[in-house]
Amino acid sequence: MTTSGQAAIRARRRARFAEVVREIASHPSAVIGAALLLVIIVLALLAPVLMPMDRLDVTQVTARGNESPSGGHWLGTDPSGRDVLGLLLWGSRASLLVGFSATAIAMVIGTTFGMAAGHFTGLTRAVVLRIIDFFLVVPSLVLAIVLSTVLSRGLSTIVIAIGVTSWAQTARVVRAQTLTIETRPYIERSRALGAGDRHIIGKHVLPAVMPLVMANTTLTVGSAIILESTLAFLGLGDPTTFSWGSMLKTALDTGAATAGYWWFVLAPGVAIVIVVLCFTLVGRALEAVLNPTLRAR
Amino acid sequence: MTEPTLLWDDVRITYAGGNVAVDGVSLEVERGGTVGLAGESGCGKSTLAMSVLRLLPRSARIEGRIVLQGEDVAGMTWGRLRAVRWTEAAIVFQGAMHSLNPVRQVRHQVAEALALHSTKEFPDSAARLRRVDELLALVDLSPAKGRAYPHELSGGQRQRVMIAMALACDPELIIADEPTTALDVVVQAQVLDVLNGLVRDRELTLVMISHDLAVLAAVCDRIVVMQHGRIVEQGKAQQILTAPTHEHTQELAAAFPIIGDPSSRLVVGRNASPGSPGEAGVSTGSTAEAGRAVLEVRDLTVDFRSRGQHVRAVDHVDLTCGAGEIVALVGQSGSGKTTLARTILGLQKPTSGQVLHEGKPLPHRRGALKAYRRQVQYVLQDPAASLNPKHTVYEAVAEGIRIHGLDDERERVIRALTRAELTPPEKFFAAIPQELSGGQRQRVVIAGALALDPTYLVADEPVASLDASVRGEILALLLQLRRDLGLGALVITHDLGLAWNIADRVVVMHRGRIVENGAVEQVLLDPQHDYTKSLLAVVPSKLGLR
Secondary structure, three states: HHHHHHHHHHHHHHHHHHHHHHHHHHHHHHHHHHHHHHHHHHHOOOHHHOOOOOHHHOOOOOOOOOOOOOOOOOEEEEEOOOOOOHHHHHHHHHHHHHHHHOOOOHHHHHHHHHHHHOOHHHHHHHHHHHHHHHHHHHHHHHHHHHHHHHHHOHHHHHHHHHHHOOOHHHHHHHHHHHHHOOOOHHHHHHHHHOOOOHHHOOOOOOOHHHHHHHHHHHHHHHHHHHHHHHHHHHOOOOOOOOOOHHHHHHHOOOOOOOOOHHHHHHHHHHHHHHHHHHHHHHHHHHHHOOOHHHOOO | OOOOOOEEEEEEEEEEOOOEEEEEEEEEEEEOEEEEOOOOOOOHHHHHHHHHOOOOOOOOOEEEEEEEOEEEEEOOOHHHHHHHHOOOEEEEEHHHHHHHHOOOOOHHHHHHHHHHHHHOOOOOOOHHHHHHHHHHHHOOOHHHHHHHHHHOHEEEEEEEEHHHHOOOOOOEEEEOOOOOOOOHHHHHHHHHHHHHHHHHHOOOOOEEOOOOHHHHHOOOEEEEEEEOOEEEEEEEEEHHHHHHOHHHHHHHHHOOOOOOOOHHHHOOOHHHOOOHHHHHHHHHHHHHHHHOOEEEEEEEEEEEEEEOEEEEEEEEEEEEEEOOEEEEOOOOOOHHHHHHHHHHHHOOOOOEEEEEEEOOEOOOOHHHHHHHHHHHEEOOOOOOOOOOOOHHHHHHHHHHHOOOOOOOOOHHHHHHHHOOOOOOHHHHHOOOOHOOOOOHHHHHHHHHHHHHOOOOOEEEOOOOOHHHHHHHHHHHHHHHHHHHOOOOEEEOOOOOOHHHHOEEEEEEEOOEEEEEEEEEHHHHHHHOOHHHHHHHHHHHHHHHHO
8 A cells, every 4th residue: 555545544534533523513412421421530530639538448447337428428327437539539440441442352342243243144044043142142241250250350351341241232133234235236256356254344344334333332231330230249250449339339238228327328320321322322322423324404 | 479388588597606507598398399409518508497397506696587487486485386386396216226316205295295285185194195196107106116215216216206206297398407317228228218108198298408418319309418517519329319419419429329330430529530540440340359368257256145035146157358448248237247246356356277377377465366356447427526536637647556565656647647648647647536527536436456467457347427429539549559569458337339339249148147148340330239239229329210
């Protein structure tokens, strides 16, 4: 490839990227979602600075348990006297980490299976489709619970359990897109030039399904975070790390909700709602931008 | 003098972004007149026609006056405009497939116009459906066809439904926008007959748009030729067709050659000059006949199974293509031409029979098939769709080179682009398909095929979706390649004029069988089979003369 050619391609990609950014900027809800997300991610990264771990050490806390919100503890304290805001900050790290990495796993599996189900015919397609159908109909929560009990405890187990159970939707969407792409005459031309399966999938199908996968990613992150909280709430999470789900579990175990310590129940709950909402807002906008047929006219 | 039905007075139409589609057009259509608007895509003919009913997108700015039946269109209120649409002027849209609702029976769609505009004459749905039956009869369709869904009708029948719809409210003026484009010759002749009859019997005023002068001449008295938003020539249909004066009209006329005219035999487009060509063509033809057979099809049959029914697309076909020979495979749509081509390329498995390349049967193993595909290349119908919109020209041409792992990628790409007359090649490297014109895109597809140094080309309707002047360029390129590289081609087409233009031999296919096969002059000037005769009878250039 010539340097001038590459420069031109880069320039066009930049232009396309700028166009996508402009389009997203025209959705006010997406801008709000993206801005909030950015703030949350920055706060999660800065958690060790803002709230050093030793201030959450049960042996060193000075506050009493279940203190209501005050100037010293903006969101009050938990039953062991730890600062709820601090727990929330540290919990966001686990939630976001699990959300992103589980989604990455789900996307890789979903895209691969989706393209395989769309591209191949005959036995391969039948087998792949049945596998996708299996994961679609099995309730993912139940499967994730089974997986996290069977595997050793820890954050990576949660990531794997969520990743393996939430790719089937993506696979279906990718398969549908693959099928439309495969009917295009340029695929026929490519075949007539002598192209094999690998070339067609890699050069033509994958770039065409990528925008769809990107939009799907943001939507899946939200549901992965919910699933993580659920698993932690059910006591299947990593007991050594904080997460929003485990905070809710502690709240339930210590009867915080019934005792009127609302700050300990509401804080992680609202945090989950906000993060998932942000991802959904951005994801919807991204979907509309990358898939012009959904765009309002 | 009576008032004209339709009058454009110095009309200028500009789209957002300063794109001038129509540039100062003045035109009068008298009552009962039939006017054909000719020109290439993008010349503003459709924009001009749609402006009559204010059907243009909101971004269009119209200057000048458009007067319909003595009333200025721009001054009409919304309610008045709604009443005028369909009752005074109706449109037959192009692409009947896309203009009909696929999930409703066509009679209800025709009745829709009646329900909106003629509630007094046809108060209830029974009366409206009776009227629909009358309308369908006008366009030679039985009332039973009204109960069909669009996909159950053929292209020609759908187009006739569209015409019936336009006639529903007895309009004074009918605007037909490319009513026969995308229809094959036989069906085209039927639709033109229907339009002709209606104009004669009902004294309609007709404005018809087409890029094919011969089609316009078959229906219209007067032809107006447009280029870049301006009228460049107008006059009596016969005069425009036979003695065009403007250069652009000559180009349009030359694109649809008259079969039997030696000046358009094996020469294409603007360089067509009488005298020189005939002998040259005959001599290349005879050398080609002496050449060895590159491709051979022996007793080939291809069946499709759809909803439990067997359809035989290709029925015991034998065919031989010699080295450096251009063979035209002619037939109506649905005759199995494309299936035959795909089977020859190994893209479709034959039910029985064989395809031989250089005397050896087509391999089934992938590796061997890949080697075969380097030798025989495919050029598809629609260049816009046969290039990946995300790939640059360089990537599109280099695709085959990369698949086959050949070295000197850059040199090969430059050579292929130069051969396809895209010069200087470096200028096109970084372009993506949407930045190119239709003709340039088809050249890129051809360059992609040439990059592998093939010995034979299979081209499926290579110019069917291209403009008239570009059509000539691409056909000239095929002839040029044959002259320079000895590259033969199997050209699939429904256009007998194209066969006359470039082919050595014509093969006529009908319902999966080959009904006639022989040298161009012999088949086209002295057809033996009834089907060939019927195809020749409906060639537009003949329609215009009858």
